[in-house]
Amino acid sequence: MKESADLLIYNIKEIVTPFDSKLKRSRDLKELKIIETGGIAIKDGRVICVSSTDEVLDRFESQNKLDLKNENILLPGFIDPHTHILFGGSREDEFLLKIKGESYLSIQKKGGGIYKTQKDTTSLSEGELIRITKNKILTANSYGILSLEIKSGYGLYIEKEIELLKIIKKLKNEIKSNIVSTFLLHLVPKDIDKKIFLNEVKTVLPKLKNEYLIDFIDIFVEDGAFTKEDAIEILEETQKLGIFVSLHIDQFNNLGALSLALKYNIKSLSHLDLTTDSELEKLKEKDIIGIIFPLERFIFKREENRGRKLIDSGIPLSISTDFNPGTSPSLNFPLIISLSLIREGLTIEEAINCSTINSAYALNLQNEVGSIEVGKRGDFVIFSLKSFKEIPYYFGMNFVKYVIINGEVIKVDW
Numbered sequence: 454m455k456e457s458a459d460l461l462i463y464n465i466k467e468i469v470t471p472f473d474s475k476l477k478r479s480r481d482l483k484e485l486k487i488i489e490t491g492g493i494a495i496k497d498g499r500v501i502c503v504s505s506t507d508e509v510l511d512r513f514e515s516q517n518k519l520d521l522k523n524e525n526i527l528l529p530g531f532i533d534p535h536t537h538i539l540f541g542g543s544r545e546d547e548f549l550l551k552i553k554g555e556s557y558l559s560i561q562k563k564g565g566g567i568y569k570t571q572k573d574t575t576s577l578s579e580g581e582l583i584r585i586t587k588n589k590i591l592t593a594n595s596y597g598i599l600s601l602e603i604k605s606g607y608g609l610y611i612e613k614e615i616e617l618l619k620i621i622k623k624l625k626n627e628i629k630s631n632i633v634s635t636f637l638l639h640l641v642p643k644d645i646d647k648k649i650f651l652n653e654v655k656t657v658l659p660k661l662k663n664e665y666l667i668d669f670i671d672i673f674v675e676d677g678a679f680t681k682e683d684a685i686e687i688l689e690e691t692q693k694l695g696i697f698v699s700l701h702i703d704q705f706n707n708l709g710a711l712s713l714a715l716k717y718n719i720k721s722l723s724h725l726d727l728t729t730d731s732e733l734e735k736l737k738e739k740d741i742i743g744i745i746f747p748l749e750r751f752i753f754k755r756e757e758n759r760g761r762k763l764i765d766s767g768i769p770l771s772i773s774t775d776f777n778p779g780t781s782p783s784l785n786f787p788l789i790i791s792l793s794l795i796r797e798g799l800t801i802e803e804a805i806n807c808s809t810i811n812s813a814y815a816l817n818l819q820n821e822v823g824s825i826e827v828g829k830r831g832d833f834v835i836f837s838l839k840s841f842k843e844i845p846y847y848f849g850m851n852f853v854k855y856v857i858i859n860g861e862v863i864k865v866d867w
């Protein structure tokens with residue numbers, strides 16, 4: 454008598470997954486598990502078997518079958534641990550200036566940058582913001598991103614930020630993808646004293662936590678935004694409340710914020726573009742995930758092989774889109790994988806571990822997603838490719854054919 458399953462996927466040319474559920478650094482990043490002519494059985498949205506096609510068809514039966522005829526490869530869904538996907542408008546004019554060398558801070562001083570997006574975002578109705586953000590998440594899905602973090606940050610005023618966090622909570626309920634909600638302290642509103650603003654944030658944090666409006670808090674530690682001392686004020690509170698923290702550090706200026714990661718309970722550090730070698734040394738052996746953005750680093754012509762350096766420094770690395778209207782306006786995850794090889798010096802095996810299991814850790818989702826194992830969510834991306842090595846090779850192209858979210862098959866139409 455065969456066991457019943459809700460979905461069987463079989464004749465998978467390659468199942469490609471991180472070796473196990475552990476956080477990966479150094480040599481472990483080079484390892485993947487590959488099952489040829491593989492099969493997977495899913496029940497109640499969870500993986501109940503991952504093995505050969507023969508074993509899966511011998512042991513299980515289902516009304517619902519997907520025969521991939523040995524023409525497709527399957528990976529865990531990509532996890533994007535850093536996005537600013539909730540915004541209105543776009544900033545293509547600034548983009549054209551920036552690629553010619555005008556600085557981010559100079560554009561911001563002229564009322565552009567985050568302030569422009571703040572206006573474009575807060576002028577939209579809640580319904581309109583939800584509609585356009587859902588469309589962007591569907592685009593992310595079509596590139597294989599099945600779990601993602603969404604930051605607030607374009608409301609600036611506390612009450613506007615809370616409105617954005619409420620929208621993220623609604624999206625969590627209405628969208629199939631796993632969503633992690635982050636309250637981002639992006640900039641101090643122009644007409645508010647910073648001290649008053651920080652006090653407002655500290656006062657509202659318990660409410661945000663109790664109402665399940667935030668999973669994480671993030672602070673943009675940067676010239677013109679928040680100093681290391683400002684961050685300490687907030688981190689003292691998050692520490693008491695047990696809120697997870699990720700930080701934007703060392704993107705345009707190094708303000709010495711890395712030392713915060715050693716004192717407070719911080720899950721991830723994003724950017725690390727200007728972090729010094731001696732600072733990186735201090736992160737060695739720590740379970741703090743470093744997140745870098747190969748596309749953004751490409752657009753802004755940053756030095757090459759930074760990813761390599763971070764891996765060689767012993768940091769568990771993750772790669773992400775940093776999708777936002779100012780510095781990284783793309784959700785093309787296979788392209789980001791290509792760039793992580795070409796410009797950041799990663800191998801394809803490293804890039805896959807950095808896009809799946811390590812990103813799951815950055816979002817505290819490691820027990821749910823990030824590798825294909827019994828008990829985890831049935832979240833997969835299926836490519837019309839014959840080997841995972843073709844993902845970076847077909848530069849800028851997208852061969853995603855299906856995504857499977859929580860055991861549900863969704864065909865990607867191009």
Ligand SMILES: [Zn+2]
Pocket residue numbers: 535537701723775777
């Ligand atoms: Zn960011």
